[in-house]
Amino acid sequence: MTNPHRPAAKGESAEATRAMIARRQQLLGPAYRLFYENPVHVVRGEGVWLYDPDGNAYLDVYNNVACVGHCHPRVVEAIARQASVLNTHTRYLHDLVLDYAERLLSYFPPDLGHVMFTCTGSEANDLALRIAKAHSGGSGFIVTQNAYHGVTDVLAGMSPSLGASMVLGDHVRIVPAPDTYRSGGDVGSAFAEHVEAAIGDLARSGVRPAALIVDTIFSSDGIFPDPTGLLKPAVEAIRRAGGLFIADEVQPGFGRTGSHMWGFARHGIVPDLVSLGKPMGNGHPVAGLVARPEVLSTFGARMRYFNTFGGNPVSCAAGMAVLDVIEGEALLGNARRTGEYLRTGLDELAARHALIGDVRAAGLFVGVELVREHSTREPASEAAARVVNGLRERRILISTAGPNGNVLKIRPPLVFTCENANVFLAALDDTLAEIERI
Numbered sequence: 001m002t003n004p005h006r007p008a009a010k011g012e013s014a015e016a017t018r019a020m021i022a023r024r025q026q027l028l029g030p031a032y033r034l035f036y037e038n039p040v041h042v043v044r045g046e047g048v049w050l051y052d053p054d055g056n057a058y059l060d061v062y063n064n065v066a067c068v069g070h071c072h073p074r075v076v077e078a079i080a081r082q083a084s085v086l087n088t089h090t091r092y093l094h095d096l097v098l099d100y101a102e103r104l105l106s107y108f109p110p111d112l113g114h115v116m117f118t119c120t121g122s123e124a125n126d127l128a129l130r131i132a133k134a135h136s137g138g139s140g141f142i143v144t145q146n147a148y149h150g151v152t153d154v155l156a157g158m159s160p161s162l163g164a165s166m167v168l169g170d171h172v173r174i175v176p177a178p179d180t181y182r183s184g185g186d187v188g189s190a191f192a193e194h195v196e197a198a199i200g201d202l203a204r205s206g207v208r209p210a211a212l213i214v215d216t217i218f219s220s221d222g223i224f225p226d227p228t229g230l231l232k233p234a235v236e237a238i239r240r241a242g243g244l245f246i247a248d249e250v251q252p253g254f255g256r257t258g259s260h261m262w263g264f265a266r267h268g269i270v271p272d273l274v275s276l277g278k279p280m281g282n283g284h285p286v287a288g289l290v291a292r293p294e295v296l297s298t299f300g301a302r303m304r305y306f307n308t309f310g311g312n313p314v315s316c317a318a319g320m321a322v323l324d325v326i327e328g329e330a331l332l333g334n335a336r337r338t339g340e341y342l343r344t345g346l347d348e349l350a351a352r353h354a355l356i357g358d359v360r361a362a363g364l365f366v367g368v369e370l371v372r373e374h375s376t377r378e379p380a381s382e383a384a385a386r387v388v389n390g391l392r393e394r395r396i397l398i399s400t401a402g403p404n405g406n407v408l409k410i411r412p413p414l415v416f417t418c419e420n421a422n423v424f425l426a427a428l429d430d431t432l433a434e435i436e437r438i
Helices: 014-028 073-083 095-105 121-136 187-204 232-240 263-267 293-302 313-328 331-352 381-393 418-437
Strands: 044-046 049-051 057-060 114-118 140-144 172-175 209-215 244-248 273-276 287-291 356-362 365-370 399-401 407-410
Touching (some): 073 313, 095 313, 114 121, 121 287, 121 293, 187 209, 187 232, 209 232, 287 293, 313 331, 331 356, 381 418
Parallel strands (some): 140 172, 209 244
Antiparallel strands (some): 044 049, 049 057, 114 287, 356 365
């Protein structure tokens, strides 16, 4: 492996970078966005490291999609081996597809007995909505105030985090996320009350509820993992109203929280539907939806489902290899231990840097909220942007979350180590000190 700590090599010229950005805009159009004021050009990945054309290493503390590390050799080999033999759709019989489905379902509670394969998390969530409507007979959905659930037209209309200009459907109601930093008391009961109020508002508009859909760590809302059990009252509320609970596990799933394979399991609940995303293939385009058989039966009786390459043999080989690595390298235990180490280090930084208002974590999913004043808890959005860009200049990659963009979003591959955490913590310490001197 290339030494990630060697001095920086001579970088690409500013002119070359500007030319590449201009070419990208010309070819891809205006809707795409780049990370960082000084965008990163990457050409290779290995483990927790990304490399630019000059061989400079960037510590990836953000990309959950490559959950077992960039270009993990076991996953790469599995994809290449299967691609050299067969890749086709799921309307033919194939043992590997069934073997993978059986193994994947073994990680779920017995009540969740079916899995349907897609290519993306957006497709999985879109399918979940269709199933929820078919089973419940309703059309109303409840989401959190800064949720993100996908890029289809329907899901974009249920993803407030995409921007203030997004038009949410008349069948969608928004509830505040369970913000443990700004809301005292029993956040689980308060969240359930908001869900009940949304159900009532739908009813007054003549809309029956179909489902409550929640990212079980509230990733885009600002990362709120605790207290465990907080989701139970809200799930009970939506079920009393005849709706389903959809757990969006695209970001918190596959052992990221350290204590459980899935985010919902931390809360002691069994969802009706569970959506999975590209971490299941370490970035290979495979995703899925896990369902209670009785929920899926209504949908299946009324219509057929076909996704040309959702769950193809190559995708299933990638998924099987990811499970092999998670088990073989004990990555849940690593996420728990390294996450605790990282959390302790961040708490120590919070004691030295007034910008840090709160640290929230579950395994290797961490949110660090920056505030202008501890007394008012006013979001320090500009400071958060400076931290992200300051870390980028130190070759550390993270991003932000929350409606005000003031929560540092820390979500590295599951192979992240305590040594990696030390590199990150030292860089964050330096960056915060630099900003606070301004």
